[in-house]
């Protein structure tokens with residue numbers, strides 16, 4: 073998640089993009105049915121705290137040097153992700169030949185070296201040209217003031233969650249349960265320096281944007297904020313109702329059926345002073361009228377500090393939140409219809 077200081081220039085743009093709201097949404101409640109419950113339970117079993125912990129121990133290690141965009145540590149992180157997908161035989165998404173979408177230095181702010189998004193996907197069995205995007209940024213702040221900013225929560229947690237979700241979809245595919253739509257696992261670079269990786273993707277999409285059913289963006293889901301210290305089974309849901317109220321219903325009902333976390337909508341308020349809706353990669357998808365959900369645990373004292381380290385992550389909770397996102401992704405990838413946008417109601 074990028075800091076509020078850098079985002080201030082975006083706020084002006086953001087406030088122009090007022091969302092269209094409709095009050096005629098009652099009919100949508102009947103259109104949302106939870107499907108494939110047994111399959112979801114079966115395949116979500118592969119998502120576990122031990123995997124997340126062992127992967128994050130590497131991804132947020134000293135060796136990866138805080139994954140600063142364009143730096144050696146970030147290249148190690150992209151290598152790590154590529155090797156993960158290769159090892160699981162999860163296909164590359166760019167021209168079917170490479171896992172990288174290379175962003176030249178010209179595209180990025182001055183002084184930043186070329187960088188890469190990492191993309192892998194599971195091909196849809198019925199509508200392969202339609203896609204659900206599960207995204208999270210792989211970069212962090214690198215080294216600042218001679219200190220490695222490890223970024224275990226921001227966003228090692230989301231990055232590793234995506235690998236677990238991808239693995240679950242792959243196991244399902246191998247057992248004959250491919251999703252109807254394609255599912256793209258999109259690891260974005262250069263988020264901390266202004267959402268550049270997602271900006272590049274929407275300008276150079278691999279799947280047509282109008283065939284993209286939704287974007288589930290994960291940025292910081294491994295910790296507990298002060299407000300929830302006594303009831304840590306929660307997740308903030310941001311943006312889910314802004315473009316498609318139907319998406320919010322699916323999210324709500326999926327959680328009710330599988331994970332029963334407290335879905336906290338506090339930061340979804342249009343007047344939220346933290347402006348979180350504008351501060352991670354989903355925002356660039358929302359700007360393209362693609363329905364989004366931003367999954368977020370809120371801030372904590374280690375946010376953007378060298379002390380955001382792996383041993384502070386709550387791994388069982390990270391696994392539970394990851395299962396929620398997997399189950400929601402399954403619903404979206406397998407439903408018959410595209411999501412109804414609020415403007416169509």
Ligand SMILES: [Zn+2]
Pocket residue numbers: 073074075226264376
């Ligand atoms: Zn951040």
